[in-house]
């Protein structure tokens with residue numbers, strides 16, 4: 001039996017997608033082999049790969065002057081790939097520091113060029129997103145990088161920054177959770193294992209005029225121009241992840257697309273935050289306007305009860321509620337594949353636990 005899985009990543013996948021993958025695993029579309037066992041250059045695989053890209057383009061409304069790349073290395077490799085491709089000699093890139101993942105991107109970029117931290121909310125422990133009016137942007141910056149959803153802190157932007165330089169965003173934990181105006185961005189990247197598919201696949205959506213300017217020593221596999229020119233197949237791409245992401249895109253279209261997901265994700269998040277706020281037992285420290293709809297960290301009134309909370313929630317079939325090892329506490333991740341019933345069951349459990357321990 002499948003439990004309710006609140007893991008931050010690798011995260012829950014839709015049961016319907018797993019069942020379909022299982023049914024077509026040994027003999028994909030009467031080819032006599034699984035999709036994992038065929039050449040990535042075969043007509044069959046390229047057909048499935050192209051269909052996945054077309055479905056993603058339709059879900060997000062990706063304009064035709066953007067390339068979509070299906071890469072490896074996770075969001076973390078993009079922390080390097082972005083400056084190696086976009087940050088020219090003598091140029092400066094602006095970064096907004098909103099927590100652990102933004103800092104990961106900053107640290108890596110600092111190895112390749114000038115980085116200006118244009119704003120940080122570190123002074124209040126990253127409990128709010130710095131208002132854009134306070135950002136100290138560089139004139140003629142190569143790009144502005146931000147982290148729309150801080151997966152560990154549970155902090156989410158409630159606006160898309162309006163900047164002159166190309167806007168670069170690490171959408172690892174919130175891509176496909178709601179409609180997005182891709183035309184506002186120069187580059188979007190996301191590791192797949194939160195809201196797209198299995199670990200091992202990384203999506204990059206990049207505006208065409210930004211590619212082809214990479215630093216000369218860049219590894220070919222990290223060069224967006226080379227990847228775009230070869231259809232993300234300079235070498236063997238992560239074929240199974242690409243295929244499974246394609247099944248998730250089809251599932252999202254069947255659910256009604258990103259507008260339907262937005263409505264459901266809002267409902268899930270509201271249910272949980274409203275309960276936390278009125279419980280008097282649980283707490284979430286984030287400025288309400290910046291509370292993440294995807295990752296909900298919370299603490300218990302008495303932290304010595306955490307062990308019991310985790311043991312009892314696990315026994316009740318509510319899995320992976322421990323917070324990130326760097327911050328502790330609890331965290332419930334509510335990605336697209338987590339159904340409303342999972343959140344209802346979580347709130348019912350939390351109520352009962354608070355009653356017994358309050």
Ligand SMILES: *Cc1c(COP(=O)(O)O)cnc(C)c1O
Nearest residue numbers: 074075076101151170172173191
């Ligand atoms: C998980 C995550 C990362 C790291 O992703 P990897 O695929 O493990 O490299 C980076 N940024 C954000 C926002 C994340 O949620």
